Amino acid sequence: MKRRLPALVVPAALLLAGCGDSGGLEAAGPTPTAVGPRHLWPSLTPASAPADDYGAGETQVVKGVAVPGGDLRRVDPVTVVRAQAAADPDTYKDIEKGLADCGDPGPKETGCPVLTPYYADLTGNGKDDMVVAVRAPKGQLVVRVYMYADGRLTQIMDDEDAVISVQLADRSVVVRAVADLSGYEYRTSWSYDRHQRAMLPTRDEIVRTGPPTTPVPKTPSGPASRSAAPSPTPSPTGGS
Template sequence: MRIPPPRAGAVLLLALLSALSLTACGNTGGLASAGPTPTASGPVHLWPERKGADVPPADPGGAPPEYVQGLPRVADQNVHTVDPVALVQAELRAHPGSVTGADGMPAETAAAIRACRTAQEEPGACPVLEPYYRDLTGNGRDEVVVGVEFPDKMMSVRVYTADPDGRLNRIMATTQTVIAVELAGRDVILRVPSGNPGYELITAWSWDEKQRTMLPTREQIVRMPAPARSTAAGAPGIGAAP
């Protein structure tokens, strides 16, 4: 048998050690291939030669900011000290008889609010609901969110902030047939029935620094989950023993 020269043997040994080292390093948590990645495909503009329709300027859709008249100034922009019933009553005095628009209110609801002493003094006794507080403008101070119950599941949702001079400023007012109202981050979320059975419309109202008011910024139509099917009386349910 022919014995390789010492130098050739050393080179062969180093090659074997390097291969073993690389194999061992492959199991130490290094990057590994996840397989081929699909090629990204951007949107394709169909019929680019067609002249599209003109879009009129967007209507913000929100109520313009409005100072509430007839209330004392708020110290340190602390809206927690404001009585929500007195707040809505002051707006009623400023806009008597309004039935449409941001201040619109059914006559029977307005009469009930005038007779209120505190928000939710008894369940259903006062249309002004218990308020909620959240910093919605990002100024480090809470705003107050007020709900007013209308007939037929309708609801007026209003948001007020206090400016550095202590004046109360209404920055949101909308009346909807409301399923639910939620707070998410700095947004007020309204869930209302959509025009399609089985679906609801979710609208997010957000603070607009330029217009100094809250505007509906995002809308989404979502399918409602199907209600659980109840078994008929006396009939065995799924999985029940015969």
């Protein structure tokens, strides 16, 4: 049963003043009844631990890198990546050879995997943070954010994906990546959380970007698929 709206008591003087006024208020019709979410399987025991380690909220203090005057614009991002590679060679073994093309000593070559950094106040502390991208094998791109606070250089975001583009939107880093569905892409928005003191993926979605495509059904490979194919029907021959 729909609820009825309470009648409005309007003074007669206002009614008379509104006669013939085409710009007066008009009823928009009945208000639809709000429907709340349905709680499915209310007796289900909630999980207490994540199924996979997504790595969100993890931070890493970068040691051995000086930040003159607390200004990250005066820090070479290659020096930061090299310091992390020296501290954790197993993680950086795929890009360590490319770091030799980044100069110092010597000129910076085109094969240097560390791209030009960008700066923005992502943490809201009034200082610019540093956004660094590092090319990785198989078309992957590592996107990281570094902040300097309390006398420490800290990595507060680490994301690796088949990246299409990276955007700065206000105080968020938006990473667009290739999806495994044709005509779609992943978009993850990373924002700083002051309680965790790290960038968290506050919004993660899959978005349609192209025309719809019809999935091609997969057929079994090997002799089985060939034997399953129907035999051609013999053409009729002339009678006697």
